[in-house]
Amino acid sequence: MTKVHVTTxxxxxxxxxxxxxxxxxxxxxxxxxxxxxxxxxxxxxxxxACSVELDGTLVCSCLVLGVxxxxxxxxxxxxxANGSELHPLQRKFIEHAALQCGFCTPGILVAAxxxxxxxxxxxxxxxxxxxxxxxxxxxxxxxxxxxxxxxAAEMRQEVA
Amino acid sequence: xxxxxxxxxxxVGTRPNRPDGLxxxxxxxxxxxxxxxxxxxxGAVVRSPHAHxxxxxxxxxxxxxxxxxxxxxxxxxxxxGLTGEDWNLQENTMAGEKALYDGHAVAAVAAxxxxxxEQAARLIEVTYEVLPHVIDVxxxxxxxxxxxxxxxADATVPEGLHPNVVRYMExxxxxxxxxxxxxxxxxxxxxxxxxxxxxxxxxxACVSKMGADGKGEMWVCTQGHWYIRKxxxxxxxxxxxxxxxxxxxxxxxxxxxxxxxxxxLSLALSKKxxxxxxxxxxxxxxxxxxxxxxxxASMDVKIGMTKDGKITAARAEFRMQGGAFPGAPVDMxxxxxxxxxxxxxVHHVGYDVLANRPKCAAYRAPGSPNGAFAVxxxxxxxxxxxxxxxxxxxxxxxxxxxxxxxxxxxxGSIGLTEVLEAVKAHPQLQAPLGENQxxxxxxxxxxxxxxxxxxxxxxGEDGTAQVSVGTPDIGGSRASIALMxxxxxxxxxxxxxxxxxxxxxxxxNEPTHGSRAxxxxxxxxxxxxxxxxxxxxxxxxxxxxxxxxxxxxxxxxAQPAGPNAGKFPPMSIKEIAGKMGQTGGPISGHHESVPDGxxxxxxxxxxxxxxxxxxxxxxxxxxxxVQDAGRAIHxxxxxxxxxxxxxxxxxxxxNEEYVYDDKGRLSNTVFLDYRVPVASDLPMIDTVIVxxxxxxxxxxxxxxxxxxxTPPLPAIANAIHDAVGVRMTHLPINPPKLLAALKxx
Numbered sequence: 001m002t003k004v005h006v007t008t009x010x011x012x013x014x015x016x017x018x019x020x021x022x023x024x025x026x027x028x029x030x031x032x033x034x035x036x037x038x039x040x041x042x043x044x045x046x047x048x049a050c051s052v053e054l055d056g057t058l059v060c061s062c063l064v065l066g067v068x069x070x071x072x073x074x075x076x077x078x079x080x081a082n083g084s085e086l087h088p089l090q091r092k093f094i095e096h097a098a099l100q101c102g103f104c105t106p107g108i109l110v111a112a113x114x115x116x117x118x119x120x121x122x123x124x125x126x127x128x129x130x131x132x133x134x135x136x137x138x139x140x141x142x143x144x145x146x147x148x149x150x151x152a153a154e155m156r157q158e159v160a
Numbered sequence: 161x162x163x164x165x166x167x168x169x170x171x172v173g174t175r176p177n178r179p180d181g182l183x184x185x186x187x188x189x190x191x192x193x194x195x196x197x198x199x200x201x202x203g204a205v206v207r208s209p210h211a212h213x214x215x216x217x218x219x220x221x222x223x224x225x226x227x228x229x230x231x232x233x234x235x236x237x238x239x240x241g242l243t244g245e246d247w248n249l250q251e252n253t254m255a256g257e258k259a260l261y262d263g264h265a266v267a268a269v270a271a272x273x274x275x276x277x278e279q280a281a282r283l284i285e286v287t288y289e290v291l292p293h294v295i296d297v298x299x300x301x302x303x304x305x306x307x308x309x310x311x312x313a314d315a316t317v318p319e320g321l322h323p324n325v326v327r328y329m330e331x332x333x334x335x336x337x338x339x340x341x342x343x344x345x346x347x348x349x350x351x352x353x354x355x356x357x358x359x360x361x362x363x364x365a366c367v368s369k370m371g372a373d374g375k376g377e378m379w380v381c382t383q384g385h386w387y388i389r390k391x392x393x394x395x396x397x398x399x400x401x402x403x404x405x406x407x408x409x410x411x412x413x414x415x416x417x418x419x420x421x422x423x424x425l426s427l428a429l430s431k432k433x434x435x436x437x438x439x440x441x442x443x444x445x446x447x448x449x450x451x452x453x454x455x456x457a458s459m460d461v462k463i464g465m466t467k468d469g470k471i472t473a474a475r476a477e478f479r480m481q482g483g484a485f486p487g488a489p490v491d492m493x494x495x496x497x498x499x500x501x502x503x504x505x506v507h508h509v510g511y512d513v514l515a516n517r518p519k520c521a522a523y524r525a526p527g528s529p530n531g532a533f534a535v536x537x538x539x540x541x542x543x544x545x546x547x548x549x550x551x552x553x554x555x556x557x558x559x560x561x562x563x564x565x566x567x568x569x570x571x572g573s574i575g576l577t578e579v580l581e582a583v584k585a586h587p588q589l590q591a592p593l594g595e596n597q598x599x600x601x602x603x604x605x606x607x608x609x610x611x612x613x614x615x616x617x618x619x620g621e622d623g624t625a626q627v628s629v630g631t632p633d634i635g636g637s638r639a640s641i642a643l644m645x646x647x648x649x650x651x652x653x654x655x656x657x658x659x660x661x662x663x664x665x666x667x668x669n670e671p672t673h674g675s676r677a678x679x680x681x682x683x684x685x686x687x688x689x690x691x692x693x694x695x696x697x698x699x700x701x702x703x704x705x706x707x708x709x710x711x712x713x714x715x716x717x718a719q720p721a722g723p724n725a726g727k728f729p730p731m732s733i734k735e736i737a738g739k740m741g742q743t744g745g746p747i748s749g750h751h752e753s754v755p756d757g758x759x760x761x762x763x764x765x766x767x768x769x770x771x772x773x774x775x776x777x778x779x780x781x782x783x784x785x786v787q788d789a790g791r792a793i794h795x796x797x798x799x800x801x802x803x804x805x806x807x808x809x810x811x812x813x814x815n816e817e818y819v820y821d822d823k824g825r826l827s828n829t830v831f832l833d834y835r836v837p838v839a840s841d842l843p844m845i846d847t848v849i850v851x852x853x854x855x856x857x858x859x860x861x862x863x864x865x866x867x868x869x870t871p872p873l874p875a876i877a878n879a880i881h882d883a884v885g886v887r888m889t890h891l892p893i894n895p896p897k898l899l900a901a902l903k904x905x
Contacts (some may be wrong), residue, residue, distance in 0.1 A: 001275075020275055027274070036194035037187015039411070041361040042444040046831035049361055077187035086185065094181035097796035100635035100804065102184030103191055103362040103411025124844075132840040135831060137359045137412050138635060139800055140807030141839040 008069040010035065011079025019066035025059075026050045028066030029076060037077035037106045041135065048134030051107035052076045058114040060133075077106035080113065088151040089113055098147035100138035108134045112148045120156055124149065171647045172859050175796045178639040179658065180409075189409045192365030192381030193441045200367065201230055203429050203440035204277035205422055206267040206284045207450060208259030211293035211516040211824025212306060215259060215286060218267055223280040228272040231432035232284065233425065235266075239397030246394040248485045252519045253395050253424050259288065260308060260484035261516050262825045263449025265422070270429040270438045293516040293824040297481040298458050300324045300515040308484050308514040324514040326486040329494070331567070332475075332507035339473025339505030343464025347542055351534040352890040353873070354817035355456040358523045359808070359836045362411020363442040364451060368426035371435040374398065376427050378405045383413040383632055384671020386612075389663050391420040392427060403427075406662040407632045414808070415522030416452030418671045445829035452521030453818055455480040455488035459534040461497075465542050469553040473505035474498050474566075478531065481513045482520035488512045489520075489527030496870070497531030498566035499605040500576055500762060501557045506566050516824050522673060525606045525866035529809060529873050533891060536602035536874030541887060550601050550878075554764075555580050575788030575852030576603070576762040582786045582848050583764050591782060593883075597770045600879025604763050604870025608863035609674025614667030614752035615684035617645065619692055621741075623734030624655040627685050630669025631677040632660050635804075635865070636797035640678045641685050643793050644859055648689045650716030651733060658685075667752045675863030678793060679758065679854075684751040686858045692749035699743045700731045757856015761863060763787030765806065765871035771883045776899030778814055778880065784846045790854035790862030798864050803845040805868025811837045812869070813876040817892050 003018040010033060017032040024043075029035040029052070038061055041047035045060040052061045053075040054068075061074075080087045089109050092098070099105045108131060115122060115130040122130065127148050128141070136144060183189040220232040235256045242250050255264045267284050271277040292306040299305055301322045313326045321328070340346050362381060370376035376398070382388050385405040393400040410417060426438040442451070458479045464472040476497050482488030490510035498506055543550040558576045565571055583589070583601070593599060617627040627645055631637060638658040646656045670676070697711040700718035704711075710725035711718050717730035740747050768782040785802040792798040815835050819827040828834040853860025877888050886901040 020273075022275055030194075031274075035187070036190070039191065039362070040193065040441075041363070041411075042831045044444065044830045044832065047361055047444075081186055086182075090185040093185050094177045097175070097178070097636065097794075097800055099181070099184055100797070100800055101360070101362070101410060101412040102180070102189055103360075103409075105184055106187045109185060125840075128839040128842075132838040135361055135836060135838060137361055137414070137808070137836060138804045140803035140805075140837075140845050141842055142803045142845045143796070143800060145839065145844070 004067045006067055006070050008071065009073045011075055021065065021067055023066045024062050025064040025066050025069055026061040029061060035076055035078050039103055039106060041104065048111060049104050049107040051110040051134065053110065053114065058111060077110055080109060087113065088154050089148065092147040092151040096143045096147035096150065098139065098143040104134060104136045108136065108144060116152050116155060120152060122152060169647060171643050171653055172793050173795065175794060176639065176653050178636050179642060180633065180638055191362055191409045191411050195367050195379045195408055196439065197367055197369065197437040200437040200439055201270040201272060201433055202274040202277040203268055203270045203426050203438045204281040205265050205425060205446065206281045206286065207446070208255065208262060208264040208266055209825065210259055210288055210290050211262050212291040213259045213288035214291060215255060215257060215266060216289055217287040219285040220267065222283040223269055226276065226280050226283065228276045229269060229280045230436065231270040231429045233268050233428050233432060237428055237432065238395065249391050249420060250395040252485060253420060261518050263446065263518060265425065265450065268425045268429055270433050295515055295517060295820045295824055297456055297479050297513050297515060300481055300513050301479065301511065308516065312486065312514060325511050326514055327512035329491060329510040330508065334505030336473040336475050336505045336507045340464040342472040344467040345542055345546060346462065346464045347538060348460065348462035349538050349889060351459045351461065351537060353457045353530045353533055354891060355453040355517065356812050356816040357448055357453050357834065358414040358416035360412030360414060360416060363444060363447045364421055365441040366423045366426050367437050367439045368423065368430050369435060369437040370427050370431040374402055376403045378403065378423060378427065379408055380405060380423055381408050381410045381417065383410065383417045383634065383673055385663050386630065386668045387418055387671050388420060388423055392424045395420065395424045396428060404662060404664050407660055410632050410634055413634055414524045415526060415673060418673050419521055421451050444831060448829045448834055449826050450518050452523065453518055454523045455482040455520045457493065457530040459530065461534045461538050463538055463542060465546065467546055469546065469548045469556050471501055471503060471557045474501065474503055475507045476531070476535065477509040479511040479513055481515040481517065483517040484514055485519040486512055487520060493527030493531035495567040496528035496605045497535045500554065500559060500603045501566060502559050502563050503566050524805060524808060524869040528604065528606055528870045529812060532602060532604050532870045533873035533877065537877050537889065540874065540878040551580055551584055554603055572759065573852060573855055574760055574762060575850055578850050578852050579762050579764050579786050579788050582850050583766060586784060586848065588766055588768065588782055588784045588846065591768060593768065596773055596883055597768065597781065598879040598881065598883025600767050600875040600877065600882055602765060602871040602874035602878060604867050605760070606675060606866040606870065607760050608679060608758050609676045610680050610755045610758045611670030611674060611676050612668045612754055613680040613684045614669055615681055615688050616666060616748060616750045617685060617688045617692060618746065618748040619737050621737055623651065623732070623737040625649060626657045626659060628659050628661045628665055629681045629685065630661065630666045631672040631681045634672055635800060636794060637672065637677040637681065640793040640797065641682050644682050645685050645689050648686050649693065649733065675865040679857055679861045679863045680755050682861055683755045683857050684753065687751035688749035690749065691751065692747055695747050696733065696736045699736050699740065702743065704728045757854065759790050759854025759856055759862035761788050761867045763867040763871060765875045767872070767875045767879045769876065769879045769883060771880060771898065773884065773902060776895035776902060778893065778898065780810060780843055783843060785868055786848040786850060787864065787867055788850045788852050788862060789864045790857065791851055791860030792849045793859060793861060795849060798849055799847045801864045802847045802868045806845050806872055807837050807842060809869045809872025810842065810876065813873045813891055813893060815892055815894060
C-alpha cells in the first residue's frame with residue numbers, strides 16, 4: 001500500500017515519517033521513530049500499555065492510525081521527564097516500588113499524569129476508576145495507587 | 161555469618177530504589193519487542209482454526225509469490241526422530257500430522273515488513289480434515305472420547321484407562337479407611353477449576369538470527385534463557401553450544417515464559433532466509449490461544465474430622481488436563497493440597513489427561529491453587545458444620561518443623577504456626593461485617609526451588625562491585641541481590657551493580673522460576689562475594705606480610721584478626737581494589753551449584769467481601785496476606801509479590817477462565833473478554849511479612865513469589881459461603897454462576 005507522508009510533533013520535536021495507512025500510531029512511534037517506551041500489550045485498546053496524549057487527549061495509540069497524527073501533537077513516556085529531572089509520578093513510582101516487571105508502567109504513568117491534570121486531588125476510588133483501563137498483572141495495583149496519591153499530594157504542595 | 165545475627169544488618173531489610181527503576185519509568189528499558197537489528201525481517205505464524213484436525217495439505221505458493229517474502233517454514237523443515245519431551249516441544253512449536261488445538265502453529269513466514277508477513281500468512285492455504293475434539297478433563301477420560309494421541313501414556317498408567325490418560329500416580333501413608341472410621345464427621349466433595357492464563361502484559365517476542373556457519377543468536381523476553389537455548393536447540397536438531405541467547409527485560413512471566421513457543425520458528429526462518437534476523441512478536445490473541453494456560457482440574461476430596469477438629473484421614477483424587485501434551489501439574493497439586501496438615505493417614509491419586517487445548521505451562525505455584533481450592537473449601541465446610549474456628553483447626557492440625565509432609569519428606573524449618581498466630585492477631589478478624597458480607601480464610605503452600613545456579617562478581621578498581629547473574633529480573637531481584645552483596649562486602653548499596661547476562665557469560669542457570677531467584681542467585685552471589693573477600697584478605701596479608709588466616713573482613717575493609725596478628729590500620733576495599741593491578745591482577749568471585757537449603761513457605765489469607773444478591777457480583781472489601789518470607793531482603797518487593805499473587809488468585813476465583821465454543825475454539829481471545837482484575841476491582845491489599853529465617857540461606861531467604869496465589873481461590877469461596885450461605889465448588893464464581901446458586905438456595 002502506498003505510504004503517506006506524516007508530519008507531526010512528538011514530545012516537542014517536529015518529526016516526519018512515512019506511514020502505511022494501516023499502521024497504528026503505536027507502530028509508527030515504535031518502528032518508525034524508535035520510541036519504544038509505549039508498549040503493545042493487546043492491540044485492542046484493553047490494556048492501556050500504549051497510552052499517549054494526542055493533542056492533549058489520553059488515547060490508546062494502538063487504536064489510532066499513524067496518519068491521524070498529521071499536524072497534531074503527541075506526547076509519550078519519553079517526554080515525561082524534564083531533561084534529567086523526573087516527573088513526580090516517575091519518582092514516586094520508583095520510591096513506592098509501584099512497578100515489578102515495569103511493562104505497564106509507561107502507560108500507567110502517562111494516564112496518571114492526565115488524571116492529576118484534570119483532578120489534582122483524586123480520591124483512591126477516583127484513581128482506581130481512572131486507571132481501570134491500564135492493566136497491571138504484577139502488583140495488584142496497591143503500590144501504584146499509593147504512588148499516584150503520594151505524587152498528587154506532593155504536586156499540590158508545590159503549587160501552593 | 162551468624163544465622164541469628166540479623167539485628168546487625170545495615171542494608172538487608174531496607175527499601176532502596178531499584179537499580180533498574182529509572183529505565184523502567186522513562187520508557188528506556190528494552191523489552192522483547194523493543195529489540196531490532198539491521199536488515200531484520202518480520203515473522204508471522206499461521207495457526208489452526210480447529211481444535212483437532214488432520215493437516216491434509218499446506219500450499220504456500222501464493223505467499224511465496226509476494227514480493228518481499230523471504231522464507232516459509234512448516235514442520236517439514238524440522239528434524240524428525242525426536243522423542244519424549246523434546247518431541248512434545250517440537251510438536252507444540254509446529255504441528256505435524258495433526259493440529260491439536262485452536263491456535264496450534266502450522267506454518268510460519270518471514271517478510272520485509274510486519275504487515276507483509278501478516279498478509280503472507282493469510283495467503284498460506286491449509287487444508288484440514290476436522291476431527292472430533294474434547295475440551296473438558298472429565299469428558300476427555302470418559303469412554304468414547306476422541307483419542308488425541310495413541311501411545312502417549314507412560315508406564316504408570318494402569319490398563320483399562322482411556323488413552324488420553326497419559327500419567328497416573330498414587331501415593332500416601334497410613335490406613336485411610338481406619339482413619340475415616342475414627343472420625344466424627346466424614347465429608348466428600350467434588351470441585352472444579354477452569355484453565356486460566358498467566359496474563360503477563362508483555363506478549364512473547366524474540367529476534368533470532370542463524371547464519372550459514374550454523375551459529376545462532378537470539379534475543380528473547382524469557383524467564384530463562386538457558387532453557388530457551390536448550391529447548392530451541394533440541395527442537396531444531398542443533399547443538400545448544402551453537403546458540404547464544406540474550407534475555408531482554410521481561411514484561412511478566414509468572415511461569416509462562418519458562419518454555420519455548422515461537423522462538424525456534426524465528427531461528428528456522430532466519431536460517432532459511434539466508435541468515436537475516438527475524439523478529440516475531442505475538443498478538444494478544446496468539447498469546448491466549450497458543451501459550452501457557454494452566455491446567456484445569458476436577459477434584460474429589462474426602463476428609464475425616466473428630467468433633468474437636470482433629471483430622472483423622474484425608475484422601476484426594478485429582479484429574480487434570482494440561483492440553484494436548486503430558487504435563488498437567490497434578491503431582492504438584494497433590495503434594496501441596498494437604499501440605500499444611502499433620503496427617504497419619506493420607507492417600508493421593510492423580511490422573512494427567514490430554515485434551516484439545518494448548519500445552520499448559522507453569523503458572524505461579526503450578527497445581528497448588530487448584531488443590532488448595534478443593535481441600536481448603538472442604539476443611540472450611542467441616543469447621544462450620546462442627547462449629548469450630550477455622551484458624552484454630554489449622555493450628556491444631558498444622559505442620560511444624562521436623563514433621564513429615566503429607567507427600568513424604570520431613571519439613572525443615574517452616575513457619576506455618578507463626579503465620580496462623582499473626583492472622584489471629586490481625587485487626588481484620590474483628591472488623592464488623594454487614595448484610596451479604598462474609599469473611600473467608602484459607603492456607604496455601606509452595607515448596608520453593610533451588611535449581612542450577614552460576615554467579616560471578618568482580619571488584620572494580622574504584623572498590624565497587626559488578627555481579628553477573630543468569631536469572632532475569634522480573635520483580636526486583638537486581639535490588640535484592642545488590643542488597644545482599646553490598647551487605648556482605650560492607651559497601652553502599654549503590655556501589656553494587658547487578659547485571660543479567662547472556663548464556664555465553666556464565667554456566668547454566670535455570671530460569672527465574674520456583675521462587676528461586678533471590679534464594680538461589682542471592683545465595684550464589686553471597687558465596688561468590690565471600691570468595692572475592694577471601695582474595696582481598698589475601699592481598700592485605702601479603703602486603704602486611706602476615707598469614708592469610710590472620711586477616712578478617714569487617715565493614716568493607718581487611719584488618720588484622722586480633723592483637724596477635726599484627727598492628728596495621730584497616731585496608732579498605734577501595735585501597736585494595738585501587739592497587740589490585742600491582743598486587744596480582746583482577747579480583748573476582750564465582751560460585752556455581754545447585755544450592756541446598758531450600759526453605760518452604762506457608763501463607764494464609766483473609767478476605768472480606770460482599771455479594772450483590774441481585775446480580776451475583778462479588779466485591780472484595782478487605783484483603784489480608786500473611787506469609788512467611790524467611791527474611792525479606794527488600795520488603796517492598798516482598799509485599800509486591802504477596803499483593804500480586806493475591807490479585808491473580810482473586811481473578812482466578814471470580815472471573816478468569818478459558819471459554820470454548822462447541823467447536824473447541826477459544827471464545828475469549830482478547831483482554832476485553834479474558835478479563836483480569838483491574839484497579840477498580842480491588843481494594844488495598846494488606847500484608848504481614850512473617851520472618852522465620854531459613855537456616856539454609858545466608859540471610860534466611862525462603863522465596864516468596866508463588867505461595868500467594870494459592871489461598872485466594874478457597875478463601876473467596878469460603879467468604880461467599882459466609883456471606884450468603886451457598887457453597888461454590890466450581891470456579892470461577894462469576895455473577896451468572898453465583899446468581900443461579902442464590903436462586904437455587
